[in-house]
Amino acid sequence: MGVAERHAREKEALRSKIQAAASELFLELGYQNVSIRKIAEKIEYAPSTIYLHFKDKQELLESICIDTFAKLNESMTELDQRDLAPLERLEQGMRCYINFGLQHPHHYLATFGIPARDEQGKTIESEAVGNIGLQSFSHLRSIIARCMESGDIRTADSMVTAQSVWMMIHGVTDLLITHTEYSGFPWAPKDQLVDLSVANIIRGLK
Amino acid sequence: MGVAERHAREKEALRSKIQAAASELFLELGYQNVSIRKIAEKIEYAPSTIYLHFKDKQELLESICIDTFAKLNESMTELDQRDLAPLERLEQGMRCYINFGLQHPHHYLATFGIPARDEQGKTIESEAVGNIGLQSFSHLRSIIARCMESGDIRTADSMVTAQSVWMMIHGVTDLLITHTEYSGFPWAPKDQLVDLSVANIIRGLK
DNA sequence: TAGGCTACCAAACGCTGTTCAGGAAAGCAA
DNA sequence: TTGCTTTCCTGAACAGCGTTTGGTAGCCTA
Numbered sequence: 328m329g330v331a332e333r334h335a336r337e338k339e340a341l342r343s344k345i346q347a348a349a350s351e352l353f354l355e356l357g358y359q360n361v362s363i364r365k366i367a368e369k370i371e372y373a374p375s376t377i378y379l380h381f382k383d384k385q386e387l388l389e390s391i392c393i394d395t396f397a398k399l400n401e402s403m404t405e406l407d408q409r410d411l412a413p414l415e416r417l418e419q420g421m422r423c424y425i426n427f428g429l430q431h432p433h434h435y436l437a438t439f440g441i442p443a444r445d446e447q448g449k450t451i452e453s454e455a456v457g458n459i460g461l462q463s464f465s466h467l468r469s470i471i472a473r474c475m476e477s478g479d480i481r482t483a484d485s486m487v488t489a490q491s492v493w494m495m496i497h498g499v500t501d502l503l504i505t506h507t508e509y510s511g512f513p514w515a516p517k518d519q520l521v522d523l524s525v526a527n528i529i530r531g532l533k
Numbered sequence: 534m535g536v537a538e539r540h541a542r543e544k545e546a547l548r549s550k551i552q553a554a555a556s557e558l559f560l561e562l563g564y565q566n567v568s569i570r571k572i573a574e575k576i577e578y579a580p581s582t583i584y585l586h587f588k589d590k591q592e593l594l595e596s597i598c599i600d601t602f603a604k605l606n607e608s609m610t611e612l613d614q615r616d617l618a619p620l621e622r623l624e625q626g627m628r629c630y631i632n633f634g635l636q637h638p639h640h641y642l643a644t645f646g647i648p649a650r651d652e653q654g655k656t657i658e659s660e661a662v663g664n665i666g667l668q669s670f671s672h673l674r675s676i677i678a679r680c681m682e683s684g685d686i687r688t689a690d691s692m693v694t695a696q697s698v699w700m701m702i703h704g705v706t707d708l709l710i711t712h713t714e715y716s717g718f719p720w721a722p723k724d725q726l727v728d729l730s731v732a733n734i735i736r737g738l739k
Numbered sequence: 740t741a742g743g744c745t746a747c748c749a750a751a752c753g754c755t756g757t758t759c760a761g762g763a764a765a766g767c768a769a
Numbered sequence: 770t771t772g773c774t775t776t777c778c779t780g781a782a783c784a785g786c787g788t789t790t791g792g793t794a795g796c797c798t799a
Contacts, residue, residue, distance in 0.1 A: 334776080334777095338777090341777095372778080372779090373778065373779045373780075374779095375778075375779065375780085376777080376778055376779075379777075379778075
């Protein structure tokens with residue numbers, strides 16, 4: 328009676344196909360310019376079919392971002408296994424985060440830069456995105472806690488400290504993604520900005 | 534022959550009325566939810582009339598953001614005249630920036646958080662916005678240069694340093710605006726995050 | 740008073756996300 | 770094989786969006 332299983336597989340296959348098409352367009356055109364109709368056309372299905380697999384556009388794009396952010400968490404976990412000194416680990420973690428943002432600019436912005444807003448303009452955030460974000464964040468927090476234990480940085484509330492650090496590297500990542508192209512502003516080279524920022528953030532924690 | 538003048542005044546008045554209505558809706562509903570049609574309805578004109586005064590929606594919203602950012606520059610100039618010690622001045626400047634973002638969240642996000650993007654997803658930035666941003670930035674740079682001269686922070690390239698600092702406080706501002714409402718993430722109180730971030734950024738510069 | 744000029748608007752175009760009634764096909768039971 | 774049910778998918782529509790265009794009404798000048 329493998330019929331039900333086959334059906335489930337086929338259904339899953341189409342879901343993946345939608346995600347793949349959306350992901351490609353997403354990468355190509357950016358968040359603002361991906362439309363349900365373009366995705367549908369790419370996979371040669373009717374637009375309404377997409378709604379059989381995803382509640383709405385937000386959920387579809389979110390599912391892609393979650394997949395992408397899972398890669399960030401993988402990188403972080405990998406970094407954990409390289410058993411570096413705490414401070415070195417912290418620096419690598421920050422660089423890893425920034426590089427991730429630069430490698431997946433659209434996904435990064437869709438997740439952190441352009442939150443969904445309701446009619447009142449309040450931020451809406453899904454549980455799923457919250458979870459994956461929390462995972463990344465807890466990596467950061469634990470590294471910071473370790474740096475405090477080892478005495479590499481001064482002791483403080485690891486929660487508040489980690490949030491503050493996250494905000495800073497988010498700012499670096501965000502502006503590197505969105506505003507570096509603009510030639511009217513005399514941006515310094517990315518490398519310099521990253522190096523100095525990472526160094527100064529760590530210095531500030533000592 | 535005051536007719537032409539009266540006409541010019543009337544034209545200017547309508548332009549301002551459009552801006553005022555847009556600004557109000559903007560504040561109320563956020564960037565995503567302001568539409569030309571809603572603005573038109575609010576001032577009881579046809580949507581197309583708006584296009585006699587603004588090239589497109591982007592230009593209209595930009596003109597509002599520019600006005601708002603002019604206030605930030607005013608605050609910064611005011612701060613200059615209070616003739617504080619360099620380091621104190623730097624701290625106040627940073628706090629001033631963050632508070633500005635929190636007081637005008639939609640304007641802040643529209644200017645820095647949600648840049649216009651073309652079909653390829655590249656950032657488009659207008660000259661006008663670039664100018665006003667450059668003004669704010671040059672304030673920051675000159676304070677930092679002064680702190681270097683006075684020996685309060687270590688000497689380095691003031692351009693790169695200012696950009697790095699800007700990125701960090703942008704990150705703090707941005708995340709305070711967009712993600713604090715989300716209850717699933719255990720955010721620390723805003724005050725704590727601001728205090729620690731500002732203190733650590735300055736510490737990192739020493 | 741006639742002509743021109745400006746301000747304005749209604750309607751339309753092509754796009755968007757989303758919903759929904761219905762059809763085709765596949766699976767199952769008799 | 771026939772009929773029934775379930776599943777998947779679609780075409781058409783709705784309401785909204787930013788923007789353009791053709792045309793009109795009213796004021797200003799001559």
